Amino acid sequence: MINKKIYxxxxxxxxxxxxxxxxxxxxxxxxxxxxxxGIYAAIALPMALVLGIVHIVNLAHGEMMMVAAYLSYxxxxxxxxxxxxxxxxxxxxxxxxxxxxxxxxIYHTLKAPELNQLILTFGVAMVLSQxxxxxxxxxxxxxxxxxxxxxxxxGEVSFGIYDFIFxxxxxxxxIILMYFLKKTRIGKAATAVGQNPRGALIVxxxxxxxxxxxxAVASALIGIFGSVFITKFSIFPAVGGAYTMKSFAxxxxxxxxxxxxxxxxxxxxxxxxSFVMSIPGGAGWTPMIFFGLIIFVILSRSFRSKx
Amino acid sequence: MSRKLSAIxxxxxxxxxxxxxxxxxxTEGEVKPIKFGGVWPLGDITGAQASKAAxxxxxxxxxxxxxxxxxxxxxxxxxxxxxxxxxxxxxRLATVDKVDFFVGGMSSGVHLGQIPALxxxxxxxxxxxxxxxxxxxxxxxNQDWYFHLHPWDYNQGASYVEGWNDIAEKYSEIxxxxxxxxxxxxxxxxxxxxxxxxxxxxxxxxxxxxxSAAAGGGDYTAVLQRAKEYxxxxxxWAGYAADALPMMEQAKAINFVPRLFVGAPPGWPSDxxxxxxxxxxxxxGMWAPAINTVSVKSTLFSVGYETKYNEIPATYFAPLGYTxxxxxxxxxxxxxxxxxxxxxxxxxxxxxxxALGEVINFKPSNVIxxxxxxxxKILQWQNGEQxxxxxxxxxxxxxxxxxxxxxx
Numbered sequence: 058m059i060n061k062k063i064y065x066x067x068x069x070x071x072x073x074x075x076x077x078x079x080x081x082x083x084x085x086x087x088x089x090x091x092x093x094x095g096i097y098a099a100i101a102l103p104m105a106l107v108l109g110i111v112h113i114v115n116l117a118h119g120e121m122m123m124v125a126a127y128l129s130y131x132x133x134x135x136x137x138x139x140x141x142x143x144x145x146x147x148x149x150x151x152x153x154x155x156x157x158x159x160x161x162x163i164y165h166t167l168k169a170p171e172l173n174q175l176i177l178t179f180g181v182a183m184v185l186s187q188x189x190x191x192x193x194x195x196x197x198x199x200x201x202x203x204x205x206x207x208x209x210x211x212g213e214v215s216f217g218i219y220d221f222i223f224x225x226x227x228x229x230x231x232i233i234l235m236y237f238l239k240k241t242r243i244g245k246a247a248t249a250v251g252q253n254p255r256g257a258l259i260v261x262x263x264x265x266x267x268x269x270x271x272x273a274v275a276s277a278l279i280g281i282f283g284s285v286f287i288t289k290f291s292i293f294p295a296v297g298g299a300y301t302m303k304s305f306a307x308x309x310x311x312x313x314x315x316x317x318x319x320x321x322x323x324x325x326x327x328x329x330x331s332f333v334m335s336i337p338g339g340a341g342w343t344p345m346i347f348f349g350l351i352i353f354v355i356l357s358r359s360f361r362s363k364x
Numbered sequence: 365m366s367r368k369l370s371a372i373x374x375x376x377x378x379x380x381x382x383x384x385x386x387x388x389x390x391t392e393g394e395v396k397p398i399k400f401g402g403v404w405p406l407g408d409i410t411g412a413q414a415s416k417a418a419x420x421x422x423x424x425x426x427x428x429x430x431x432x433x434x435x436x437x438x439x440x441x442x443x444x445x446x447x448x449x450x451x452x453x454x455x456r457l458a459t460v461d462k463v464d465f466f467v468g469g470m471s472s473g474v475h476l477g478q479i480p481a482l483x484x485x486x487x488x489x490x491x492x493x494x495x496x497x498x499x500x501x502x503x504x505x506n507q508d509w510y511f512h513l514h515p516w517d518y519n520q521g522a523s524y525v526e527g528w529n530d531i532a533e534k535y536s537e538i539x540x541x542x543x544x545x546x547x548x549x550x551x552x553x554x555x556x557x558x559x560x561x562x563x564x565x566x567x568x569x570x571x572x573x574x575x576s577a578a579a580g581g582g583d584y585t586a587v588l589q590r591a592k593e594y595x596x597x598x599x600x601w602a603g604y605a606a607d608a609l610p611m612m613e614q615a616k617a618i619n620f621v622p623r624l625f626v627g628a629p630p631g632w633p634s635d636x637x638x639x640x641x642x643x644x645x646x647x648x649g650m651w652a653p654a655i656n657t658v659s660v661k662s663t664l665f666s667v668g669y670e671t672k673y674n675e676i677p678a679t680y681f682a683p684l685g686y687t688x689x690x691x692x693x694x695x696x697x698x699x700x701x702x703x704x705x706x707x708x709x710x711x712x713x714x715x716x717x718x719a720l721g722e723v724i725n726f727k728p729s730n731v732i733x734x735x736x737x738x739x740x741k742i743l744q745w746q747n748g749e750q751x752x753x754x755x756x757x758x759x760x761x762x763x764x765x766x767x768x769x770x771x772x
Contacts, residue, residue, distance in 0.1 A: 089585055195407045197577075197606035201639035206770070216484035217617030264692065289613075290582045291606035291633065299580025334586035340573045341549045344580075 058351060075328075084166075084211045087328065088131070093318075094327025095223030099282050100300050101307035102230045103275035108305075109314035110238065110251045111271045113163060114174045117182035118304055119297030122156075124185055125151050125283025126292045130198055142198055142286035148277045156274025159269055167254075167268065190294040196249050197291040205288050219289070226285055227320060230278055234316055237274065247271050251314070282347050306351045312358075326350060384385055398430075400689060401457030402598055403450055403478070404492075404681075405469040406442040409469045410631055411679055414492055414685030415440045417643040417665070418467060420672055421689035431696055438689070439463060443470075447477025454481035460486035460634075464702050465490065467688040470681060472496035479503055481508070488707050492684040495520060500731045508708050511691075513684055513736040515650075516729060521563045523740040524648065527754040528564075528598075530762060531742070534756070538765050539623065543569045544596035546587045546611075548603040556602035556628065575594050577606035584614045592620040600626040605633045612641035616770045623766040636679050642745040644764045649743050651680035651720045652750035654760040658721065665719035683719035690723065691716045721758050 100122060105111045115121075125147050132143040162181055168174045205219045238244040243266075249257040250267045258264050290296070307326070311318035326347055333339040333346050402418055404411030422438045430436055439461050441453035457463045458481070466482060469475055470493035479502045482489055485510045495517045503510050532540045545560050547553030557571045572590050575581025582605070591599055601611055608627060615625070617740035626646040630675040636642050653676060656663040665686050669677045675746065677683065695710035695725060696702055712734065716724045722737055729735035751761035 085585075085589065089583070093583065176608065190407050194409065194412065195405075196409045197604075197608075197633050199606075199609040199633060201613075201635075201641060203640075206613045208617045208619060212539055215617070215619040216455070217614060219617070247509060291577050291608070293578070293606055296606075297575070303580075331586075334583075337572065337590065340575055340581075343575060 061329040062102070083335055085214055085216045085333050088216050089220075089334075090328030090331035091224055091324070092217075092220035092327070093330055094217060094323040095220070095225070095227050097303060097307055097326060098284075098320050098323035099223050099230055100279075101304040101311075102227060102234060102316065103282070103325065105305040105308045105311065105314075105316050105319050106225070106234055106278075107272055107275045107310050109316065110247050111268055111270040112171075112251055112313075113167075113268070114171050114178065115163070115272075116175060116178040116301060117158070117185060118279070119299065119301035120182040120185040120302045121151070121155075121297070122279050122283045122286065122300055123292065123294065123297035124154070125280040126287045127189055127198075127283075128280070128298070129195060129284035130287050133200055140202070140284050140287050144281045151280025151283070152273045152277040153280075155273040156269055158276070159272040163272065164265070164268070175300035181290065182297075186294045192296070195293055195295075197293040199291040200287060201287055209330060222285060222288075226282065229284075231316060231320060234277075238316075242277075243267060243270050258341065302349065306348060310354045312353045324355075393653045395434050397435040398432070398696075399461060399463040399466055400438045400465050401454075401461060401463030402438055402440040402465075402685075402688075403443050403453040403457070404440065404685070405470055405474070405717045406440070406446045407444065408470065408631070410493075410679050410681040411678050414468070414470065414681040414688075416673055416681040417669055418689045419686035420665075420668055421686045421693070423672070424668065425689075425693055428684070431693055431702070432702070433587075436719065442470075442496065443468075443474050445471055445474060446648070447474050451477040451481050452475040453487070454478050458485045458487070463487070465692050467492070467685075467692070469493035472499045475499045476502055483507065488692065488704055488711070492681060492688050497730070500729065503578055503639060503732050506733065506735055509704060510732060511711060511726060511734040511736065512729075512732060513687060513691075513724070515738050515740055516735070517559070518730065519735075519738045520648070520740045521612070523738075524742075525563050527740070529740045531754055532757070533766065534730065534734040535763060538763065539597045539748070541567055542595070542597045543567055544591040544594045544599050544622070545569065545571035546584065546591060546599070546601040546603075546605070547571060547573055547582075549573040550579060552604075552630075553602045558600070560600070572597075574603070576603045577610065578604040584611050584612055585618060588615050588618055588620050591622070592618060596622050598622065598624040598626060600628055605629050605631050608633055608636050609639055609641065612639070612645070614649055616641060619770075622771050623769060625767045625769065631679060637678050637745060637748045637750070641770070643747070644767045644769065645743075646753070646763075646767075647743050647745070647750070648740050649680050649750070650737065650741055651683050652741075652743050652752060652760075653677070653723045653748055654751050657760055658752075658758055659719075661717050662719050662721055678722065687716075687718045687720065687724070691718070 104118050107115055128150055129143045129147040132146055133140045162177055166177050187349045207216045207219045208215045246262045249262055250264050254264050290355050307319055307322050311322040329346050330343045333342050402415055404415045406412050414624045417437055422478045422487050425436050426433055443450035466487055466489040469491040472494040475494035476499055488509050492513050493512055497516050497518055500516055509668050509693050528540050532538050542758045547557045561569050574584050574587040624646055627647055653666060656666050665683055692715055695707050698714055699706035699710040712726055718724050724736045726734040726736055743750045744753050744763055747762055752758045
C-alpha cells in the first residue's frame with residue numbers, strides 16, 4: 058500500500074516536472090502532445106467500451122469510423138451543414154448501423170472462440186471499406202473549414218488551437234460512459250454481462266439486449282468522432298485501418314475494462330510522439346514510439362503480476 | 365452403328381460451328397470491330413477520368429463512321445492499383461478479348477507488373493502513366509511496339525530545374541535560392557527529396573519527413589514549424605492528395621507563409637480548388653482546363669468531355685487517355701491498316717497535336733525508342749482555377765508572387 062502511494066506520488070511528480078520543463082523549453086510540444094492524445098483517447102474509448110466491458114473484439118472499429126466520416130461528409134454537403142452539427146444525425150444513423158452490424162454478424166459469434174470474432178469483424182472491415190471505395194471512389198475528400206486554422210501564440214510561437222476539440226471530446230465521451238456504466242440500469246447490466254454472461258442471464262438480465270445496446274452506443278460515439286474527424290483530416294476508404302490498431306493498442310495499454318486509464322495512456326503516447334516529432338528526423342520514429350511504449354507497458358505489467 | 369456415329373459427329377460439328385459464331389458475338393456479314401484494351405485504376409480519379417476520356421475518343425470515332433470502315437471498341441479493366449491485377453488484365457485483354465492495341469496506365473508499380481505480359485504479346489501499346497525510370501529499364505531498348513506518353517521521372521526533374529530557372533530569370537523579384545522540402549516518409553517522398561537535392565545541388569536545401577495521412581498520419585505541425593524556422597524561398601511538400609488541404613490548414617494555424625508554397629502530390633483532391641487556401645499554391649502537372657485558351661485541340665477535347673460526362677476533366681490523365689486512343693487512330697488512318705509494323709511506322713513519322721497542348725513527336729529517351737512528352741508544366745491555383753505559369757509558350761497567367769495565403 059505504502060509502495061503504491063510512493064509510486065503514485067513519484068509518477069505525479071515526474072509528470073509535473075516534465076510538463077514545466079516542456080512548457081519552458083518548447084511550449085508547443087505539450088500543446089500538440091495533448092491534442093494528439095485527445096484524438097487517440099476519443100477513438101479508443103468506444104473500443105474500450107465494447108472490448109473492455111462486454112469483451113467483443115471489433116476489428117472493424119476504424120472502418121466504422123471511416124463510414125461515419127463519409128456519412129457526415131455527405132450530410133454536410135447535401136444539407137449545407139457544418140460537420141460538427143452533422144455529428145448528431147451521424148451519431149443516430151451509426152447507432153442503428155451498429156445494431157444492424159451486431160445483429161447480422163457479431164451476435165452469431167458471441168459464444169464462439171474470440172478468433173472467430175476477429176476474423177468475422179476483419180471481414181466486416183473489408184466489406185465496409187470496399188463498399189465505400191465502390192460508392193465514393195478512393196479519391197480523398199475534405200471539407201475546407203475556416204475555424205480549423207484558429208490559432209494562438211505563446212511569445213513568438215503560433216500554434217493551432219482547434220485541435221483541443223479532441224481532448225474535450227474525449228473527456229465528454231469518458232464522462233458519458235462512466236455515467237452510463239455506473240448510474241444506468243443497462244450500464245450496470247453491461248458490467249455484469251462482461252464479467253459473467255451466464256450468471257447475468259441466470260439473475261434475469263437480458264444479455265442479448267445488453268450486448269446490442271453497448272455495441273450501438275459505441276457505434277454512436279464512433280459516429281460523433283467521425284464527424285469531428287473530417288474537420289481536421291482528409292477521408293478515403295483506407296483511412297480507418299490505422300485507428301483500429303491504435304485503439305487496440307491503447308485499450309491494451311490502459312488495461313482491459315479501465316476506461317479512465319485510456320486518457321492517461323493517450324496522454325503518455327501523445328506527448329511522447331510530440332516530443333519525438335520535435336527532434337529533427339523524428340517523424341519516422343513515431344510509429345515505433347507508439348508501439349514500443351505499448352510493448353514496454355504490457356511486458357512490465359506481466360512481469361509485475363508474475364512477481 | 366457407323367451411320368449413327370456419322371449422324372452424331374455431324375450434329376456435334378454443326379453445334380460447335382453454330383456455337384462458335386455466338387461465342388464471338390459474330391454473325392455472318394457483321395464487321396469485326398477494331399479493339400482497344402485499356403487498364404486503369406478505376407477507383408481513382410486519374411483512372412476513372414482517363415478511361416472516360418478514352419471512351420469519348422472511341423464514341424466520337426464511331427459517330428463518324430469508325431476506323432477503316434470498321435467500328436471501334438474499347439474494353440477497360442480495373443487495375444485496382446494492383447500489379448497482379450494489372451498483369452492479369454493484360455493477359456485477359458490479349459487472350460480472351462483479343463484486342464488489337466493496348467492503352468492505359470497509371471502507377472509505376474502496377475506497370476512493372478504488366479511489362480512482362482506486354483512484352484510477350486508485343487502489340488502496339490500507348491502508355492499514359494508510369495514515371496519511374498525503373499519501368500523504362502524493365503521495358504528495355506529496341507521495343508518498337510512500346511510508346512510512352514507520360515514523361516519519365518528524370519524528364520520531370522529536368523523540367524522543374526529548367527522551369528524554375530526560367531521563372532527566376534524572367535521575374536527578377538522571384539527568389540529560388542533557399543528550399544525546404546517536406547516529404548512523406550515512404551519511398552515516394554524520400555525519392556523526391558533525394559532527387560530535389562541532386563537537381564538543385566547549387567541551392568540551399570533542407571528537408572524533413574512527415575507521416576502522410578495515407579499511411580495513418582496527418583499531423584504536419586512539426587515539419588511545418590521547422591520549415592517556418594528555416595524561412596525558405598520555396599517550400600515544397602511531396603505527399604499524397606489526402607495531405608493537401610490539412611497541410612494548408614495547419615500551415616495557416618501556425619502562420620507559416622513561405623514566398624512560394626508548392627505542392628507535388630501525384631494527384632490533387634477534386635475539390636481542392638474550391639478552398640480559399642488553394643489560392644497562389646503552385647503545383648506540377650501536364651494539363652489544366654486553362655490550356656483551352658491557348659490550344660484549340662484542348663478546347664475541343666474539354667468541350668466534348670464536359671458535354672458527355674457533365675464534369676470537368678480535373679486531372680491531366682483525362683487528356684492523356686483521350687490522346688492514347690486518338691494518336692493510334694490517326695496512325696491507323698495514315699497507315700491504312702492495323703498491321704503492327706505499318707502502325708508503328710506511322711506513329712513515328714507523323715507529328716500529333718495533342719489535347720495536352722503539345723505536339724507529340726516520338727523520339728528515343730534514355731532507354732526506350734518512343735517517348736512522347738518530355739516536359740512537365742508548372743501551374744498555380746489562381747481564383748479557383750489552375751493556371752499555367754511555365755512553359756511560357758503555354759502560360760495562361762503570370763506567377764502570383766509572393767504567396768499571400770491567409771495574410772490577404
